[in-house]
Amino acid sequence: xxxxxxxxxxxxxxxxxxxxxxxxxxxxxxxxxxxxxxxxxxxxxxxxxxxxxxxxxxxxxxxxxxxxxxxxxxxxxxxxxxxxxxxxxxxxxxxxxxxxxxxxxxxxxxxxxxxxxxxxxxxxxxxxxxxxxxxxxxxxxxxxxxxxxxxxxxxxxxxxxxxxxxxxxxxxxxxxxxxxxxxxxxxxxxxxxxxxxxxx
Numbered sequence: 001x002x003x004x005x006x007x008x009x010x011x012x013x014x015x016x017x018x019x020x021x022x023x024x025x026x027x028x029x030x031x032x033x034x035x036x037x038x039x040x041x042x043x044x045x046x047x048x049x050x051x052x053x054x055x056x057x058x059x060x061x062x063x064x065x066x067x068x069x070x071x072x073x074x075x076x077x078x079x080x081x082x083x084x085x086x087x088x089x090x091x092x093x094x095x096x097x098x099x100x101x102x103x104x105x106x107x108x109x110x111x112x113x114x115x116x117x118x119x120x121x122x123x124x125x126x127x128x129x130x131x132x133x134x135x136x137x138x139x140x141x142x143x144x145x146x147x148x149x150x151x152x153x154x155x156x157x158x159x160x161x162x163x164x165x166x167x168x169x170x171x172x173x174x175x176x177x178x179x180x181x182x183x184x185x186x187x188x189x190x191x192x193x194x195x196x197x198x199x200x
Contacts, residue, residue: 093181100164101174
């Protein structure tokens with residue numbers, strides 16, 4: 001194996017180990033425990049080695065945000081294989097809230113102020129794309145005209161986000177939040193079928 005190829009693979013492996021260690025700390029102890037020094041200790045490297053891969057904690061957190069969205073997308077894409085569009089919408093709602101419940105600290109970082117708004121939008125773009133595709137398919141299937149499509153997407157996204165956030169609260173719980181998300185989405189869709197939203 002050429003030296004350059006071997007070094008590239010070693011760098012990729014080291015980077016993956018750093019991300020895995022950071023994700024473990026985040027998921028088990030929360031964002032406050034996430035420091036470059038702590039990650040370096042966990043992967044048995046010095047902090048300067050970690051800094052070779054991530055300039056600072058913010059860069060590492062941004063990588064975790066991207067990782068979280070990729071993980072969530074993989075799960076949403078499985079739910080999107082449901083052939084019936086109404087059932088597909090319900091499954092997406094359920095899986096989104098379930099993901100938040102299973103990865104509460106990661107979900108919080110993905111949607112919090114740990115990274116700036118533009119970076120959050122960029123990382124969330126694939127999931128928003130799935131939502132837009134679903135809503136387009138649903139509206140066409142039911143001959144519903146959404147007069148402000150972007151606003152409708154924001155309403156659905158906000159509803160799921162709200163229910164997912166509730167799901168991380170011990171008094172509500174993930175399972176109940178999943179049911180509430182489906183109920184809320186079902187109510188929204190029913191309302192749009194009987195009276196499409198109008199521009200304000």
